[in-house]
Structures are given as C-alpha cells and as structure tokens.
Amino acid sequence: MGRKGALVHIEMKLKIINDxxxxxxxxxxxxxxxxxxxxxxxxxxxxNDTTRQIAKYPIPTCSxxxxxxxxxxxxxxxxxxxxxxxxxxxxxxxxxxKRLREKALExxxxxxxxxxxxxxxxxxxxxxxxxxxxxxxxxxxxxNAVCDKASAIYQYVKDLQDKIQTVGFSKxxxxxxxxxxxxxxxxxxxxxxxxxxxxxxxxxxxxxxxKVRVLTCTNASGTCKLPLSLVHKxxxxxxxxxxxxxxxxxxxxxxxKDLQMCRxxxxxxxxxxxxxxxxxxxxDNGIPCKILLILNxxxxxxxxxxxxxxxxxxxxxxxxxxxxxxxxxINLGIHSALKFIYQSKVYEHVMYECSENHKLxxxxxxxxxxxxxxxxxxxxxxxxxxxxxxxSWKTMFEDIK
Numbered sequence: 001m002g003r004k005g006a007l008v009h010i011e012m013k014l015k016i017i018n019d020x021x022x023x024x025x026x027x028x029x030x031x032x033x034x035x036x037x038x039x040x041x042x043x044x045x046x047x048n049d050t051t052r053q054i055a056k057y058p059i060p061t062c063s064x065x066x067x068x069x070x071x072x073x074x075x076x077x078x079x080x081x082x083x084x085x086x087x088x089x090x091x092x093x094x095x096x097x098k099r100l101r102e103k104a105l106e107x108x109x110x111x112x113x114x115x116x117x118x119x120x121x122x123x124x125x126x127x128x129x130x131x132x133x134x135x136x137x138x139x140x141x142x143x144n145a146v147c148d149k150a151s152a153i154y155q156y157v158k159d160l161q162d163k164i165q166t167v168g169f170s171k172x173x174x175x176x177x178x179x180x181x182x183x184x185x186x187x188x189x190x191x192x193x194x195x196x197x198x199x200x201x202x203x204x205x206x207x208x209x210x211k212v213r214v215l216t217c218t219n220a221s222g223t224c225k226l227p228l229s230l231v232h233k234x235x236x237x238x239x240x241x242x243x244x245x246x247x248x249x250x251x252x253x254x255x256x257k258d259l260q261m262c263r264x265x266x267x268x269x270x271x272x273x274x275x276x277x278x279x280x281x282x283x284d285n286g287i288p289c290k291i292l293l294i295l296n297x298x299x300x301x302x303x304x305x306x307x308x309x310x311x312x313x314x315x316x317x318x319x320x321x322x323x324x325x326x327x328x329x330i331n332l333g334i335h336s337a338l339k340f341i342y343q344s345k346v347y348e349h350v351m352y353e354c355s356e357n358h359k360l361x362x363x364x365x366x367x368x369x370x371x372x373x374x375x376x377x378x379x380x381x382x383x384x385x386x387x388x389x390x391x392s393w394k395t396m397f398e399d400i401k
Contacts, residue, residue, distance in 0.1 A: 020040075172224065233259050291314045341383050
C-alpha cells in the first residue's frame with residue numbers, strides 16, 4: 001500500500017513516466033515506489049506539462065528536493081532576465097544578486113511585460129525563488145557581489161587619485177568626516193591600556209545603554225584634528241545647569257531626539273565649525289586653502305552641496321554607501337582607536353571607584369554622566385596619534401606626499 005503524503009520529487013516523476021511508457025503496469029510501479037495508484041495515474045496524466053517545464057527550466061532533473069516546477073507570476077520578465085544572466089556569465093562578468101534585481105526592474109519598466117498584473121518589486125523573496133527556478137546558486141551571487149564591491153572600490157580610488165593629482169591636493173588638504181554611535185557607559189576590561197593603574201586583571205564587560213553620536217574629522221596627515229562634535233537626545237542633559245555651561249565645553253553638543261545626524265545639524269557644523277577651523281589651519285601653516293572633504297553619500301551629507309558650490313576652494317568626494325565601510329579612513333582605525341582609549345579611561349575610573357569607595361560596578365557606572373564622557377572623549381581624541389591616522393588612510397592613498 002502506498003504511503004500517504006509521500007514525497008514524489010522530480011526525478012521520481014520522470015522515472016514513473018518512463019516506466020509506464022516502457023510497458024510496466026501502474027500497480028507494479030505504485031508498489032515499487034511505495035506510492036498510491038492514484039498518484040501514479042495523476043503523474044502520467046500530467047506528463048506533458050512536466051516534461052515541458054523541465055525542458056524550459058535549466059534545473060537538474062535529478063533534484064530530490066523539489067516536487068514541482070512552478071512558473072513565476074512574471075515569467076516573461078524572468079525569461080528575459082535569465083537570457084541576460086547567461087550572456088553575462090559567457091562574457092565572464094560577475095553578476096550579484098543586487099544587480100539581478102536592478103536588471104529585472106529595468107526589464108519590467110522598459111516594456112509592457114506584466115503590466116496587467118500586480119506591481120513588480122523585485123524583492124529578496126522573488127530573487128530567492130527566481131534562483132531556485134533557474135538553478136542559480138545564491139552563494140555564487142554572494143561571491144560575485146564581493147567581486148563587484150572590490151571593482152567598485154578600485155574604480156573609486158582610481159578616480160579619486162586622478163582628481164588629487166590633477167588639482168594637486170596634499171595630505172594636509174584632504175579631510176574625512178563621519179559619525180558613529182558610542183555607548184558611553186560601556187565598561188570593557190579588554191580595552192584596558194598597558195599603563196593602567198588598576199592591578200585587578202579580571203575580565204569584565206558591561207554594555208551600557210546610554211548613547212551619543214560622535215562626529216570626527218581629520219586630515220590625511222593627522223596634523224589637523226577638528227574638535228569633536230556630539231549629538232545627544234536631550235537639548236539640556238541633566239548634568240548641566242544651563243546652556244552657558246554647554247557652550248563652554250571643549251566639544252560642540254547638538255540635540256536630536258533620535259540621535260541622528262540630520263541635515264540641519266551637519267550643515268551647521270560644516271558652515272560654522274569645519275570651514276572656519278580649516279581656513280585658520282591653512283593660514284597658520286602657510287597652506288593654500290584648497291580643501292577636499294571625503295564623506296559618505298548619506299542624505300545628511302548631501303545637504304552641503306549648495307555650500308560647496310558657493311566656494312570653489314572647498315570640494316567634496318562622496319563615497320558610495322556600499323564601499324564606505326571598506327574605504328573610509330574614519331572607519332578603518334581612527335574611530336576604533338578613539339573608542340579604545342575612551343573605554344580604557346572609563347574602565348580605570350569605574351575600577352578606582354569600586355576599590356576606593358567600596359562600590360559595586362553597576363552603582364559606579366550609574367554615577368557616570370554625559371559631562372564625564374565629554375571630557376574623557378576630548379582627552380582620548382587628543383591621544384589619538386598622527387601615526388594612527390596616517391595608517392588608516394593607507395588603503396585610500398599610498399602615494400600622496
């Protein structure tokens with residue numbers, strides 16, 4: 001007797017069809033494959049559809065994981081896309097999953113294909129089903145995405161170096177700016193410096209929930225580090241008595257309830273902090289005031305486009321978001337060095353409070369304020385060496401003088 005709900009995959013269907021065509025009885029076949037006779041009859045009745053679909057889709061017929069080959073809702077788009085994909089593979093051009101989705105949208109928008117059906121969005125779920133239907137290995141698409149990213153990095157660096165050589169920028173005139181979140185109440189013994197006065201070597205880690213967004217900016221030579229700017233979720237943190245005290249801080253403190261670097265904040269920083277500070281730096285060091293600012297292409301950073309057009313001495317180079325983490329110097333060691341030094345100071349302070357005043361670690365951490373974090377961040381930023389900054393720029397510029 002056949003099994004109820006037995007898995008009849010594509011390979012078994014083809015074998016059943018071939019066995020019937022060779023002259024075997026359906027009852028014998030049902031007993032051989034341990035399925036019901038009605039299942040064998042249904043498979044043989046739909047043999048034309050099965051063979052036509054197998055001939056259409058380039059999926060291995062020996063697949064033991066699929067029961068049927070279903071046609072997608074946008075089969076015309078998928079057929080055109082697969083033809084394009086085969087051409088790219090024949091020409092040895094790597095195709096990533098993102099590129100497949102973009103091309104599918106181009107095909108859909110470029111003609112009348114599928115216009116009468118529901119809107120085509122080329123989602124991640126559609127891409128997964130498309131790859132399964134046409135036998136495309138998604139891990140290969142991931143490797144192609146890495147190759148695509150590497151080629152994008154190479155092209156960006158090449159174009160940027162050509163621009164630098166054409167204009168004649170030096171390391172002192174090239175700046176990078178970016179902002180990162182910092183959990184300023186995190187206590188991490190792994191970030192304890194070698195010169196720590198604390199004798200206790202017990203590993204300890206406590207992740208803080210309080211956060212600020214830290215904006216760092218420096219040039220490629222490490223000789224011009226702009227004062228830090230912070231974004232806090234409160235306009236007047238509890239540890240400050242008034243706004244005059246905030247104005248006297250060694251950093252610029254901005255307010256945003258979502259801790260986001262919005263357009264207005266970044267534009268204000270660029271016009272009131274970056275430009276005056278860099279102009280004064282160039283004047284003090286006898287450097288021509290021709291400045292190249294490298295930053296990622298987030299919406300907040302694009303807000304300074306009008307300010308750039310007003311002054312030809314200040315130009316920008318926007319990093320595409322997909323390669324920004326792998327190229328941007330701030331993310332390649334500068335922010336990590338700042339965070340390491342800062343958490344060393346937090347760890348030393350907390351351990352000192354615990355040993356001298358006999359406090360528990362949670363209570364010592366609860367006593368920390370944003371004001372403490374600001375002064376520790378300022379000291380940590382001053383301790384980031386020019387050598388660390390220059391090392392972080394090597395990925396982008398190796399031959400700049």
